[in-house]
Amino acid sequence: MYVAVKGGEAAINNAHRLLADRRRGDRSLPSVTIDQIVEQLGLAVDRVMAEASLYDRSLAALAVRQARGDMIEAIFLLRAYRTTLPRFGATVPVDTAGMKVERRISATYKDLPGGQLLGPTFDYTHRLLDPSLLSDEQVEEPVRKQAGGEEVMRVSDILAHEGLIEPDGEFPEDHEAGDLTREPMEFPMSRDLRLQALARGDEGFLLALGYSTQRGYGRNHPFVGEIRIGEVEVEMDIAELGFAVPLGRIRVTECQMVNQFKGSSKAPPQFTRGYGLVFGQSERKAMAMSLVDRALRAEELGEDIIAPAQDEEFVISHCDNVQATGFVEHLKLPHYVDFQAELGLVRKMRSDIDKARSKARSGDNLSQEAAE
Structure with a gap:
């Protein structure tokens, strides 16, 4: 990964001072606090936690503030911090069936067991700017948090009862979950590693790939x-x-996508699954992740790999926004020697072409004189 550049120390220090000054902004305005970012820019905080693979709302808010709102820079900062933390062990798989649900919807069954719970969502807003938010005054009473936590049946359980959906995948008892942050990436990947990569992948990239599968x-x-x-x-x-000892509770978003499947030489006609699970309220990311997860199961289900979203190496190698940022932004660094070498090469090729054309024109003139 390309991250650092050497340069004049004074110039770099001045650049840092200028960055800090621009970050602070107008001194006549109060400085935004970490608590304000956590409470009022919660979805930005959730994205940073998800793609940095570190669940800590305060640290994610600090990264957002330090990065001046640049999400990928904030993710980079939090990932870098994550590498300094000791690891004490691995947790057992979380049981999302026992989730204390704040929002729960299904597009497949209207009256599903446990009911639909809309929760906090932009889905039903008019997407019109609200001028009242220009004021700092609080005009609405806070909404009391609803009690919850009862276990509700999954939609996939309803289909499984009729034998219409593939069963949940299971690993052997001796299977140890991989860790992309500590092991080199190798292809083909097991699904658990693939889901890790998608969970920390760039939301926009996965959204575009998920959209492509729908088209x-x-x-x-x-x-x-x-x-x-x-x-x-x-x-x-x-x-x-x-x-097992409880360590605490975290907020997550889970998406189970149900996909039509006509069957193949490896599996009968049935519904198949795509899965997404991310930190915080990251609904769009979880949906995109589940679409891409299903597309990447093409070989497993005996489907032809004909699209980018089905190509495991293409998707996983390019979904990480920190790596992508490093590789793209390194183009800003000095490439003077490389460019001079290419400049000389282009000049030589142009000169060779001009000489060849001049020689060809001379030959044509001689031929014309001989003909006359």
Whole structure:
């Protein structure tokens, strides 16, 4: 990854001072606080946590503030900090069936068990600028948080009861989950590693790929089986105790996409699954992730790989926005020697072409004189 550049120390220090000055902005205005970012720019904080793979709202808010609102720079900052943290172990898989649900919708069943819960969403807003938000005055009473936490049946369980959807995938008992942050990337990847990469992948990139599958580049015909947003309990096995100990609760978004499947030599006609799970309220990201996850299962299900979203190496190698940013932005760094070498090469090629053309014209003139 390209990250650093050497230059004049004084110039770099001045650039840092200017950046800090622009970050602070007009001194006559109050400085934005970390708590304000956490509470009022929560979706930005959630995205930074998700794509940095670190669940800490205050640190994510700090990164957003330090990056002046540049999401990818904030993600980069938080990932860099993450590498300094010690690791004490791995948690057991979270049970999203026991989620304390804040939002839960399905596009496949209107009257599903447990009901639809709209929760906080932009889905039904008019997408018109609200002039009242120009004022700092609070004119509305805060909404009381609803109690919840009861376990509700999944849409996939309804289809599974009729045998119409593929079963949940299961790994062997001795399977150890991989870790993209500590192991070199190799292809083909197991699905758990692939989902890790998608969970920390760039939302915009995955959104574009998910959109491409809906336009025919991947043969997906998706339905949102279920989207859930809420808190889940995180537990960790303690070998000395012999049982799992709760560490706390985190907020996540889960999407189960149900996809039409006509069958193949490897599987009968049925519905297949695409899955997305990300930190915080990141609904669009979870949906895009589940669309791409399903597309990347093409080989597993005996489908032809004909579209970019089905190409595992293409998707996984390009979905990481920190790596993409490093590689693209390194073009800003000095390339004087390289450019001079190419400049000399282009000049020589132009000179060779001009000489060849001049020689060809001389030959044509001689031929014409001989003919006369």
